[in-house]
Amino acid sequence: MSADALPATALPRAARGSPGLLGRVARTIHLAWPATALVAAIVLAWEFYAQFSGIKPTILPAPSRVLAQIIENRQALVDNAIPTLIATLSGFTLSVASAFLSSVLVDFVRPLRRALFPVFIISQTLPLVAIAPLVVLWFGFGLLPKILLVALVTFFPMMVALVQGYDSTEKDMEWLLRSMGASRAQVFLKARLPSAIPFFFTGLRISITYAVVGAIFAEYAGAANGLGIYMLSAKNNFRPDLVLAAVFCSALLTLILFGGTVLIQRLATPWERVRKGGGK
Amino acid sequence: MSAPRLSLSHVSKRFETLDVLGDISISVAPGEFVSILGPSGAGKSTLFQILTGSTPPGGGVIAFDGEELKDASGKFAFMPQRDALMPWRRVIDNAILGLEVQGVRRAEAYGRVAPLLAQFGLAGFERHYPSQLSGGMRQRVALLRTVVQDRQMLLLDEPFGALDALTRASMQQWLERMWERHRWTALLITHDVREAVFLSDRIYVLSARPARVIREIKVPLPRPRGMREMSSPQATKIEADLLEALLGSSAIEFA
Structure with a gap:
């Protein structure tokens, strides 16, 4: 050669x-x-x-005062951040799993896509302020309404990312697979699904930030503990320094989760890393 | 040519109002390298879509080894225009894609690809991802993926169209040597006159849309072919004829 x-x-x-x-x-x-x-x-x-x-x-309150409050109330903040984290992760897992299943479904059954997408879009127009108290009213103060609300705000971006990812598949790749005699399921598994991976992770990064906000909103509407209810009671006690301390914690939580998705993406897509490292 | 491997008689195709293929009659004998040369947008790729079963022909008869072609699967190994390598698969896993689809077990598929890696200039690159390869190497992976399927005929859709001139020339030489060795039955689509002459036993020239065969030219140049054979008066004459046929057809279009 x-x-x-x-x-x-x-x-x-x-x-x-x-x-x-x-x-x-x-x-x-x-x-x-x-x-x-x-x-x-x-x-x-x-x-x-x-x-x-x-x-x-x-x-x-001055930032220095907020910082002092964070240090002083660190135990209470951690105790309240944990339920929020659990609600976020459970709701997010539910949302990603159901978004994946429905995306596969609408990819194989095209008419379903036309039926479901308007419903999903409408679900995104519901104001969270109005919906959160209702969901709490229907499902109580436990974990379930929080999971549902987190899922509600994160499902649609995940679903859209996946469906768009499938559609981004190179046409030649599908033609090639069909010329090899591949079935529809094989075309999906070997070309459409892997093509959606970058889109999936973009969706993941966007919706993980929504997820924390969703969980806090749900707690705000009614909960036994969690950062949301902590903020609410701090506000009612005229303690904006504590509200801001909790805000800081939720921001930190979001950043950590965001970093987690970036890490998972790096581990799951070794070929992307090679491209950057290879410079080609 | 008593029993052509592939023969198309009076094949036509229209997409709604667009008349793509007018009347195509061509044949390819076993072990023969045939090119279809035509202007861009003449519907050359449509011909491959019909052969690979992606779209049905509008009219005419397609026969494979003397029998009417009902189901294309299992007959052709197709190489698309852009290499269509999967960026998430390593070189070796891209190469076995066709075998994987056929249900061949991975270990066996690797075993079938391994002896060919050196011939394709890919030894030592099995574990690389496509993004780490040069354009010429990517094209060789795509060709390897095509030939290991062990089909009776190769369909090559402008395989070197995206390469720079120098890489393209070296890939053409390489493919010519490989063909010498394996004698695949092959149908190549191209708009590169030199490439067609260099590689083919026979060349069909298509007109602009709706495509018809306007010229059929044999290329009796001795093999293996090199730069010397390509600059012989005979080769130059064939090239000139082909160019004249091509330009003549588009002149009619613009008149």
Whole structure:
């Protein structure tokens, strides 16, 4: 094969040399500093305003006060974050599983897609503020209404991502498989389903952020414990510092879950990593 | 040619108001390399859609080994225009796709592909993903995936169309040597005159839509073919004839 020289990108990774730990840290700092600087500036401005404008801490607490409250109430915050996490993950699991099953169903039975999609779109127009108390009214203060509400807000984006992913399949790939004598199920398993993987993870990243908000909203409408109900009672006791402490916890929770989906994607799609590493 | 492997007589096809194939009659003998040369958008790929069973012919008769072709599955190994490699499959798993669909067990499928890897210039790249390969290598994986299916005939749809000129030339040479060795029965679609002359035993020239066969030319150049054979007066004459036929057909279109 002298006519076709090996491309440099085909060499094993070790032979090309990787940037190394120091280089990666430097790169991360380089990428992250604008966002970090902006957040720091906002927090600083907020701190100055709260300290020197004479505004009451029961209206706008300073970030330093919020931080102090987080440390002081860490046990209560953790105790309330756990039910929220459980509701989020259970609802999200239910939502992903049912979105996957229905996406497969509508992919195989086209008329069903035309029947179901309008219903799903309508489900997305329901205002959560109105629906959450009703769901609590119907299903009580337990875990079930929270799971249902999380599923309600995350199902549609997952479903749309999957269906779009199936439709993104290269036409030539399907033609090729049919020319090989593949059945419809084989075409789905070998081409349509793997083609949807990047879309699936995009949907996952978007809806995991909705999921936490959904769980907190459900708790807000009525719960024994959880970050939502914690925020509500803090607000009723005129403690905005505690509300913000809980907000911080929910944001942290969302970020951790978001990071989890990114990690799962990296592990589940080794070929994507190779593409980035290979630079081709 | 007493018993052609594939013969099409008066095959036509229209999509709603679009007349794609006018009247196509061609034949391919066993072990023969035949090209279909035509202007872009002449419906050459439609012909392959009909042969692979993706769409039914509008009219005419298709016969395979003397019998009317009812079910295309199992007869042809098809190589699409863009390589259609699956980015999530490693080279070796892309190569065995057809065997997998046939239900061949993975270990056995690997066993069938392994001895061919070196010939296809892919030894040592089995575990790579397609995104790590050059365009020429990707095309060779696609061709490997096509030939291991062990069908009676190859259908190649502009296999080198997306490659740069230099890679394309080297791939054509490589394919010519491979064909010398394996003598596959092959039908190649192309709009590259040189490629058709270089690879084929016989060439059909199609007109613009609705496509008809306007010329059939034998290529009696000795094999193996190289740059020397390609620059012989005979080869130059064939190329000129083909170009004239092609340009003549489109001149009618624009008149």
